[in-house]
Structure formats: C-alpha cells, structure tokens
Amino acid sequence: MATSPSAYDVIIIGAGAAGLMCAATAGYRGRRVLVLDHANKPGKKILMSGGGRCNFTHLNSTPANFLSGNPHYCISALKRYTPRDFVELVDRHGVAYEEKAPGQLFCQDSAKDILNLLLTECEWAGAEIRLKTQVQEVSEASGGYQLVTSNGMLSCESLVIACGGLSVPTMGATGFGYELAKQFGLNVLPTRAGLVPFTLQPELKQQLAPLSGISCPVDAHCHNEHFREPMLVPHR
Template sequence: MPSQSVSSSLTADVVVLGAGAAGLMCAATAGYQGARVLVIDHAKKPAGKVLMSGGGRCNFTNLNTTPAHYLSRNPHFCKSALKRYTPQDFVELVERHGVEYVEKNPGQLFCAESSKEIQRVLLTELEWSGAQLHLRTQLEAVQPRADGVLLHTSLGQIDAGALVIATGGLSIPTMGATGIGYTLARQFGLEVLPTRAGLVPLTLHPEHKHLFAPLSGLSCPVAIHAGGHTFTDDLLLTHRGLSGPAVLQVSNFWQEGQEVSINWLPDLCVSTALRQERQQAAKAGLAAWLGRHLPKRLAATLYEEITLHHDPLPARLADLSNERIDQLANHLQNWVFKPAGSEGYRTAEVTLGGVATEQISSQNFAVQGLEAVRFIGEVLDVTGQLGGFNFQWAWASAVACGRSF
C-alpha cells in the first residue's frame, strides 16, 4: 500500500519520479537489487493510464516487438533495452501473478478481464521489492550533488543517490500528465525535441465533417497513407473526424498541413472490379455496387460525395467509359483530404518527441556526465506504434535502468 508517512528529511538510494508503468516497474526492479527506493507522484492513484488503456483491458505488450516499431531521431537507442527485456519476459511475469490474457490481433496481448490486473502486478511487485510509494507528493526542486541529488518535495527534503525521471509525456492531462520531465531535462542541459500528440484521432474541416458526422460510430477496414507510411486496419468515423487503429497509427507520421489518402476498398482493384461488373451486370448502377462492398450508409455517403464533386454519373455501369471507371477507382482508392488537425493531447495515447537520447546511456539510462540522473519510458524521444509497443518500451527501459542499481 502507498506510504502515507511524512518526514522533514528522508534518504533513499533511488527516488523514482512517476508512478506510472515505467516508474513502478523500475522501482520494483531496483528494490529487488537491494536498493532503498522511494516512488513519488503528484497523482491520487498509481498507474492511472494503465487502468484506462486498451479500453480498460490494457494491451500490455506485443509479442512481435522489434526496434522497427519505434519512432525516434536516434533509432538505434531502443535496441539494447528491448533485447534485454523481451515481451516474453513480461508475459512470464503476469503469468506468475495469475493474470489471464488474450491475443486479439496477432501479437497484441490484453488482459482477459481488466487492466486492474496489470496495476495489481505492478503494486504487488513494488511491495515485495520493499520500495515505498508516496502519492499526492509534489516535487519542488532538484539539486544535483557530487554523491547524488537533493530533492525538495512536499514530503520534505529527500537525499537520494539517484533520481529516475519516469514522468511520461503530455498525453491525457486529465490523468495528471505534465511537462515536468521536460523541464527537468532542460535544467540538466539536455535537448528536448519538439513534442506533439501521437496515436491520436484526426479532425475534419467543416465540409467533410458535415459529410461524415452522421455516420459516427461506423467502422470499416481501410488502407490509410500519410507521411510516407501506409497502414491497413479499421477506421472509425466519429462526430469530430476519424479514429480507429488505422488512423491512430498513421497519426504518428502525419504532420500538420499534410494531406492524408484513404483507400476505402483496400481488398479490391476497383477499376478491374467495375469493368467486370459492367460486363456481367450492365444495368447495375455504381450506388448498388458500392453498397455491396462497403457499409451501406458509408456507400451512400461516398456516392453522394462523388456526385457532388464530379460530373453527373450515368444510371448504368454500361454507360461508364474506361476512363470514367479509372477516375472513380482513383477517387475511391486514393481519397485525398487535409485534416483540420488532431484531437491533441486530450485523447492522444502517446507523446511524440521528448528528451533527446543522444546524451542518455542506452545501458542504464543515465545522463552522460550526470550518473545520478536517469530518464526512462515515454518522457524520452522513443515512441511506439499502436499495439502494445509503448508498454513494452516502458517495461524494457525500466528494467534496464532498475537493474543497474
């Protein structure tokens, strides 16, 4: 249980700032190494984002994790930690705690019942390791010293041998996210790369919003392309814009002002299919054909959009020329639009950018020239794709750091 004791002067070998996934995992790991560990966090409860992740079931790892699933200016940085603590290592941990899990999409592991199970694992490990947790605790200042760091907190002063900063990013501020990790990094002379919301829904301009908002809640498979990357997965229409796994994935690569392309029929060659339909059912119309290949309300909306922005369509496919069929195929399989923006940190699952890794050790996550200060998890410029990769980075970076004490 979280410690409630308050002292004007505390000592610890390691203070972990942040009681999220990475912070709790690191604290328990360091505690098992024999270190005296304190975890401090301003939040009212630990592992808040763990609880809400994966629709309340926590996609806690991905069995197919590779360094290629991560975005960073320094793409080699994540390799060492990911190699030393694998998805199977975390699976073995949750199995030891009796957590039942399911594999939804290939490699994506979720709790069978509730993400509370992962919170329970982390807090149990923390208790067993001897580490102490102090919630509702404010960090006021950090002073590096020759033999460690002196922390000024609402608990009082803490004399620590090392400080691990596991404060996460800016996403979901209602769960307590702040930029304190970036502030501390700058205090220690580190470069902080520009941050932006990642794995986030995209919003639409009024003309497209008006078109699709009535379809809110409808989902279908698409191939979506932006920033040189294409993802094939489900798209979800919302009253503000576009969401779903495909959109969240591509949002990591989309930049403000860029166009996005959607293939509404990724499993078809539309031009070939329409030519065949014209030959076999000449009296059929495009609207009926679309209704057989897409959700009917979406088919009707896309047909309406085609008729609004193109020359009038003939009633029968038989009256469509090859050139017109090719134009329609391109419209349906390369539907280009410019998002109004994203929903921002309010709903983003991760924060892109952050503390540059060039001055961080990939072995123990210490700041070069300042061994007593470490950065782990999402606060660093390492961002995973959707599907459990960000949790695996939290576990791997935490364990690599924690084992070094």
C-alpha cells in the same frame, strides 16, 4: 535546526507503468527505492488503457515500430527485455489475458490486474511508494541529488524521471518532467500530439455512421510511408 534529508539509493518521480516497473527492478537489485507522485493514486493511465482492459504488450513489437533519435537504443532495449518477458511476468501472477488481434494482448477482466501486478512487484522488491507528494525543487548534491518536496527533503544517489508526457492533462499530466530534464542539460525535443482525431466533413461523417464502433481494415499512405492496419470508427 536543519533537517537531515531522508536518503535513498534511487528516487523515481512518477508512479505510472514505467516508474513502478523501474522501482521493482531496482528493488530486486538490492537498492533502497522511493517512488514519488503528486496524484492520490498510482497508475491512473494504466487503468484507462485499452478501454479499461490494458493492452499490455504486442508480441510482434520490433525496433522498426519505434521512432527515436537513437535507433540503437530501441534495438538494445527490446533485446534486454522482450514482450515475451513481460508475458512471463503476467503468467506468474495468474492474470488472464486474450489476444484480440494478432500479437495484441489485453486483460480478460480489467486493467486493474496489471496495476495490481506492478504494485505487488514493488511490494515484494521492498520499494516504497509515496503519493500526494509534490516535487518542488531538484538540485545536484554530493554524490547524487537533493529534492525539496511538499512532505520534506529527500536525497538519493540516482534519480529517475518517469513523469510521462503531456497526453492526458485531465489525468494529472504536466510538463514537469520536461522542465527537469532541461534543467540538467538533457536534450528535449519539441512535443507534438501523437494520437489525434480526424475531423470529417458532415457528408462523410454521415456515410461512415453505420460503421460506428467497428474496426475496419484500412490502407493508409503518407508521403513514402504505408500502413495496413485496422481503423476504428468511434461512436461520436
């Protein structure tokens, strides 16, 4: 006998920061929401961000700080939800934080505070989170989508892909989101690493060794771009 898939208004694939925030927002708008993730715990990358203290926003973020094929999206997104809006959410949950550098806000204690905030928001909004669930197949169905998962069939009116990128494979990152986007005809740009180390000659490494662990003010020039920001010399 055929199994009738469980129906939701919104299914979100990915229980990271974006997926959890989306789930809470949709839940507060009266939607029946389900978050799926193949990992055994939600928000793993949140816990490692900011050296374990989660640099959760930058007060001086502007559309100019983002690269996008559609610059108007960055403008509208930051107007609809600003860094100050998230700070107000953090304040409502009583999370202690500090400004380490102009505009850069970090938790005083642990990144767990931000993860717990998001999980609490999902709970209050009535969003369900289902972990250890592999999405094996997604197809269009009448008025929405049907998903085949390792724990059964599901259906929804709206599907959100919030799987994250390829940056930290050891934390469970895969290319599933990109492949799913391609399946439904969405334009996917070639991926390139956005955060990479500089490999230095032994002589220069020796000169910089006394600065290990120190953030130094640096002027960097590349083609027509110029940046003046702190540069961290790592311990290794």
